[in-house]
Amino acid sequence: MSQIKINGVEHTIDADPQMPLLWAIRDIVGLTGTKFGCGVGACGACTIHLDGQAVRSCLTTLADAQGHEIVTIEGLSADGTHPVQLAWEANNVPQCGYCQAGQIMQAAALIKQTPKPTDQQIVDAMSGNICRCGTYQRIRQAIKSAAEAV
């Protein structure tokens, strides 16, 4: 049994403590906004916040997550009004949209840590997140506009 706090709610999860948080969140807790992309931490689609840090939930086990505050895309804001979400909308970033929860969670952690990121800091923070549709130019723009709004 693992006790995991996700988006402020305690969940008791009866699963192998080595199960990646990704699959526990999706298949057991039932929050599907966090996406599977690669399973090896190479694409960022499964990015969540663990105590405010952006981490890959496919590499974070239930055991790792125990005792920490987990936030998923569903918990980033109550109504989609986090500055990064608003900037994503204003810049019409998504195409297929599948990677965007991970991109947004990564960008939100960046802005929190570095409120006015330079171009290089944006590249460094976001290079672990793949978008196969190729929305990177707008991601860059959106992060800059979110940074201005913060």
Add this chain to the structure above:
Amino acid sequence: MTVITNVSRRDLLKGAAAASGLVLGFHVGFRKLPFAEAAEGPTFAPNAFLSIDQTGLVTIVASRSEMGTGIKTDLPLVLADELEVDWNQVKVVQGQGDPKYGDQNTDGSRSTWQFFGPMRLAGATARQMLETAAAQTWNVPVSECQAQNGFVVHAPSGRKLAYGDLAKLAATMPVPPSSQVRLKDRKDWRYIGKPRAIVDLKDIVQGRATYGIDVVLPGMKYASVERCPVYGGKVKSYDPKDALSVAGVERVVEIPATPMPSGFKPLGGIAVIASNTWSAQQGRQRLKIEWDYGPNAGHDSAPYRAELEATAKEPGKVVRNHGDVDDALASAAKRVSADYFVPHLAHAQMEVPNAVAHWVANTCQTWSPTQNPTQVRQTVAQVLGINETDVTVNVTLLGGGFGRKSKPDYVAEAALLSRMVGAPVKVTWTREDDIQHDYYHAICAQHLEAALDQDGRANAWLHRTVFPAIEATFQPDVVYGSGGELGQGVVDMPYDIPNVRCENGAAANHVRIGWYRSVYNIPHAFAVCSFADELAAAAGKDPVEYLRELLGPPRTLDLKALGVVADYPNYGVDELAPGIANQYPIDAGRLRGVLDLVAANSNWGEKLPPRQGRGIAVHRSFLSYVAVVAHVAVGNDGQVTIPRLDMVIDCGTIVNPDRVRAQLEGAAIMSIGNALYSNITIKEGRIEQSNYTDYLVPRIDVTPDTHVYFVENDHLPSGVGEPGVPPTAPAICNAIYAATGKRIRALPVDPQLLKA
């Protein structure tokens, strides 16, 4: 021909219940389909669906799949424009796979050109009927009634009625024939041509959008399937014991292998069924399987490539021939030749193949991210041995498609497993499964030769291409390309050269080959646009000037007169929209138009620092015209960066300029991947790459500052999703030449060759 029927009226006549609103079904006439000529009857089926209820809610069905192009927004937007309704009153719903929608195969960059006319007509027809209903209500001439933003207004009296109030009456009215329907003037379009956010935007940024992988049914089991690492192999024997010992694993079952060519059907393998995805994957790792690897177990990329390249050196099947190329080459003032190579590529769309199926009482329901619901229905029915009418195809959002999700093998896996297990089953591929069992973009070797005269003008052009055909995935013993494949950058070569011969050499296939965004245009545009640049260099001329010379005077090409032997389907327009096919010739003037605009907007000719350069390429594909200028910088270590890209598209009438822009930006990124990173290689029949760690795709660090421009005109819409891909890679490679003097003739670019 487009026939419209008022479904609710028909239902009324039949005594059906659905009479509370105006329901308009409409259907594109397809010349080759039997129902095309039928006015009404049991085989008559609409291809999209509009309803207005008495509250005024307008529901428009998106019958094409949304994989990121914006089509789920843009086609309903066209209908809404003609309907003259407030977009905020419109609810867009995704249609199931159903023959009543006509063609639903969302590929070939054709949704907009195929459905622009029918959507306009559907909206305009409904608008006209609502006006008639209002006129009848007020007992005034219909000419005094005008639809405006969800209301019909009677100008002389100032009265107005909402569409919702008119829906019931309109539903009883005869549908006017299309000849009597007035379409809006272009100047009156309120949505077409203006940027519009996609309908799923808020759901996406809040993590609420539903992709295939997000579908959950009560009692659903999770499956992970181990497939033979070699195409054409099958299970000899297996031991499920250790897999079954993993907590959460419930069953291990075998999906029978489909013999080659396996087409749309599952590859087969051993499936582990569990209570969650992770347990299924863990169980799978404990499977002990002995494989019969089959005839492809000895297949290696390196000797295969050498074989294709050797074939390209020899004469092949002639597919276009005019003038006398051999004579012109023999008497050339200067002769240029080059060989080009593009490897297999994998789609690597972010959402892996996945599907949910539920087998109940000899029927099957499916939920999947599919580009081709029609094919899902057919394939699932085939593998289960049931009627297509007993298969329900629910279409979710797609986390990328790029052609991979045109093939429903993964849905058929879920269907078979659900029947075996007796419960709903979700199959989720791993990324390794996706990379190692894809329908790969075809490897391709090409040889080009040209004769230049004293002035450097091209007098002869010889192009040989050798690649495994997509058709080989479906039919045995196919070794030559189809007319459609050769019509992607070979026989449709637009340059004004008096002597041209194109040939196709034979190639066997050893993996599943499939459509990948822009398909055979990738290798062909790479070779043709690179070779044009090589000719410019050989002639000592500026590449833009030289391309103008090659393109010749504005004219449309008559491919028969130019010696094209094979069928030229022109991206399907002849077959799918015969009524407008003559609007889409190969137009050298439009190629010139995009070339001139990109040259004007890209600082072409301005000096750059050492080891930086600009390259240009121009190409027609999917009925659209795109020119690209790439500005690259090559480091002393040979690494290529791309500070800026300028892209011009002429795709005729634009529905949603923001989405066209987005598609071009995205196509550029994908093409950068094709040019610089992506490469599938095979050893002993096994794909050597496994994940994003070794199958490389572009990330944000290589993203250029991309500028997109449109040629504005009144031509009918043409393709947008794919045409940005083909010219970008050769523009980059031509820029590398300008920066370093080194020619890139094989992709992906090897930085070792570019070291200072």
